[in-house]
Amino acid sequence: MAPEDQNTTLPIVRTVEDLSTIVADWRSGDARVGFVPTMGALHEGHLSLVDHAAGSADKVVVSIFVNPAQFAPGEDLDAYPRTEKTDAAALATRPADLIYAPNAREMYPDGYDLGVEVGGPSQGLETDFRPHFFRGVATVVTKLFLQVKPDIAVFGEKDYQQLLVVRKLTRDLGLPIEILAGATHREWDGLALSSRNAYLSEEERARAAQLYAALNDVAHRLADGEPIDKARDAGWQVLKGAGFKPIDYLEVRDADTLAPLTSLEGEVRILGAARMGTTRLIDNIALGI
Amino acid sequence: MAPEDQNTTLPIVRTVEDLSTIVADWRSGDARVGFVPTMGALHEGHLSLVDHAAGSADKVVVSIFVNPAQFAPGEDLDAYPRTEKTDAAALATRPADLIYAPNAREMYPDGYDLGVEVGGPSQGLETDFRPHFFRGVATVVTKLFLQVKPDIAVFGEKDYQQLLVVRKLTRDLGLPIEILAGATHREWDGLALSSRNAYLSEEERARAAQLYAALNDVAHRLADGEPIDKARDAGWQVLKGAGFKPIDYLEVRDADTLAPLTSLEGEVRILGAARMGTTRLIDNIALGI
Numbered sequence: 001m002a003p004e005d006q007n008t009t010l011p012i013v014r015t016v017e018d019l020s021t022i023v024a025d026w027r028s029g030d031a032r033v034g035f036v037p038t039m040g041a042l043h044e045g046h047l048s049l050v051d052h053a054a055g056s057a058d059k060v061v062v063s064i065f066v067n068p069a070q071f072a073p074g075e076d077l078d079a080y081p082r083t084e085k086t087d088a089a090a091l092a093t094r095p096a097d098l099i100y101a102p103n104a105r106e107m108y109p110d111g112y113d114l115g116v117e118v119g120g121p122s123q124g125l126e127t128d129f130r131p132h133f134f135r136g137v138a139t140v141v142t143k144l145f146l147q148v149k150p151d152i153a154v155f156g157e158k159d160y161q162q163l164l165v166v167r168k169l170t171r172d173l174g175l176p177i178e179i180l181a182g183a184t185h186r187e188w189d190g191l192a193l194s195s196r197n198a199y200l201s202e203e204e205r206a207r208a209a210q211l212y213a214a215l216n217d218v219a220h221r222l223a224d225g226e227p228i229d230k231a232r233d234a235g236w237q238v239l240k241g242a243g244f245k246p247i248d249y250l251e252v253r254d255a256d257t258l259a260p261l262t263s264l265e266g267e268v269r270i271l272g273a274a275r276m277g278t279t280r281l282i283d284n285i286a287l288g289i
Numbered sequence: 290m291a292p293e294d295q296n297t298t299l300p301i302v303r304t305v306e307d308l309s310t311i312v313a314d315w316r317s318g319d320a321r322v323g324f325v326p327t328m329g330a331l332h333e334g335h336l337s338l339v340d341h342a343a344g345s346a347d348k349v350v351v352s353i354f355v356n357p358a359q360f361a362p363g364e365d366l367d368a369y370p371r372t373e374k375t376d377a378a379a380l381a382t383r384p385a386d387l388i389y390a391p392n393a394r395e396m397y398p399d400g401y402d403l404g405v406e407v408g409g410p411s412q413g414l415e416t417d418f419r420p421h422f423f424r425g426v427a428t429v430v431t432k433l434f435l436q437v438k439p440d441i442a443v444f445g446e447k448d449y450q451q452l453l454v455v456r457k458l459t460r461d462l463g464l465p466i467e468i469l470a471g472a473t474h475r476e477w478d479g480l481a482l483s484s485r486n487a488y489l490s491e492e493e494r495a496r497a498a499q500l501y502a503a504l505n506d507v508a509h510r511l512a513d514g515e516p517i518d519k520a521r522d523a524g525w526q527v528l529k530g531a532g533f534k535p536i537d538y539l540e541v542r543d544a545d546t547l548a549p550l551t552s553l554e555g556e557v558r559i560l561g562a563a564r565m566g567t568t569r570l571i572d573n574i575a576l577g578i
Binding site: 016109111112113114115116117118119120138142143146147168169171172173174175 | 305398400401402403404405406407408409427431432435436457458460461462463464
């Protein structure tokens with residue numbers, strides 16, 4: 001490696017074998033291994049998860065894999081942005097130690113036919129609109145966990161239901177991995193960072209932050225003592241007024257189980273999903289009362 | 290441990306933690322770990338799998354766990370024989386090093402809700418009659434594999450479809466475990482050893498070996514050039530004549546994929562399942578032409 005490259009490139013491996021060799025070498029030196037799984041198209045939200053992982057681990061693996069199993073036919077698998085060079089350059093500025101970017105054949109060999117199904121928090125919300133989604137997520141996360149064998153893994157709170165599904169999968173499989181949550185990063189107007197924001201037109205982008213505004217409107221109303229249904233309906237009107245269509249859901253749920261709530265008890269999470277033009281956006285916030 | 294116990298008892302652990310401590314200690318001494326999962330009620334068929342495992346490993350773990358997830362309501366979960374003391378005594382005479390006998394809570398903690406689904410060889414045959422079965426098997430085998438972390442595991446050919454499902458699960462999850470097949474052990478008259486044979490009355494027991502006879506009848510007819518359908522129908526008549534009712538299936542299949550065959554190509558397996566009285570028996574043989 002030329003000296004001028006030393007601070008600007010990260011090793012990239014594409015096979016489980018190469019990955020295992022490097023991670024085993026780290027482990028032999030008693031390193032604690034952190035893991036941040038991504039589908040690439042990295043933004044500051046992802047990069048902050050790398051910082052988060054490095055806070056609890058000696059070495060950090062970042063995977064980049066656009067997982068076909070979590071896209072349904074007609075969804076944006078082909079259009080999903082693939083920007084590996086830019087991603088690698090961004091990761092080189094952060095405390096990442098290795099990029100694992102397997103090709104689809106490495107993850108799903110010929111004739112592959114296995115799925116991991118998690119109940120509990122996977123029910124409802126996203127599943128009502130993307131019924132295939134969490135089976136695809138649980139399957140690829142299981143495989144990545146078995147390949148990387150990390151001590152900790154960091155998932156973003158932006159995909160809050162996914163975070164709970166991954167926690168459940170880790171617990172139910174008995175994997176010795178601690179799942180950490182990374183806070184959602186937002187634009188100046190509150191729009192949660194997402195690789196899919198790149199699909200928005202300038203005009204759609206201007207209205208997209210109303211998803212976050214709607215979640216906060218529900219939160220303020222609940223804090224003011226409004227009944228859940230009424231607060232939720234008001235938030236729905238905010239989304240409608242901003243031109244979201246269709247609105248998939250806007251829900252007030254138990255933060256641990258995602259069970260529907262009839263009264264505000266325990267930790268509460270407000271979650272929404274809606275389409276702006278052709279782009280489906282999701283977001284969520286904690287209710288802080 | 291008193292000296293007189295040293296050759297007659299085996300350590301039994303009931304938690305993943307205790308299991309992991311012992312297996313990690315073995316591994317630190319570079320031992321190769323073999324694994325034989327069972328539901329207890331051990332017979333010579335199981336014990337021969339232990340011998341088989343010891344032939345390819347330095348240390349052998351035998352699990353005893355009657356897995357609720359692979360029984361449907363109305364099946365024989367409650368009646369299934371539980372004979373841990375006898376099992377432990379039998380294993381002490383064989384090259385086993387550790388019994389892992391977790392309780393159900395250790396395998397399926399409160400709120401557990403995760404299933405592993407394998408396609409391919411799990412389709413048809415047993416699945417047509419026990420649709421829940423292979424999800425239950427794949428889930429518990431995945432969990433046991435992650436807990437024991439063996440280098441090799443041995444499964445009996447008597448449950449041939451299960452053997453293929455386990456091979457597929459191991460491959461699709463990318464687990465670094467070699468799956469070995471143990472030959473079926475039989476009584477003097479050909480009846481395959483099975484814990485469920487204990488359910489048979491004396492009179493049923495006398496007729497039960499006709500399942501093996503029917504499989505061989507099909508094999509002989511195929512070897513003589515009879516068409517598959519005709520040979521299969523003749524075998525069906527053998528089962529019917531012996532009083533099996535209902536006959537779930539008697540099939541001639543590709544030995545690697547279990548795909549139905551219209552002509553005899555590649556490795557061929559003949560598989561049958563039928564009920565004798567209230568006892569469901571399964572068996573299979575290779576077609577040796």
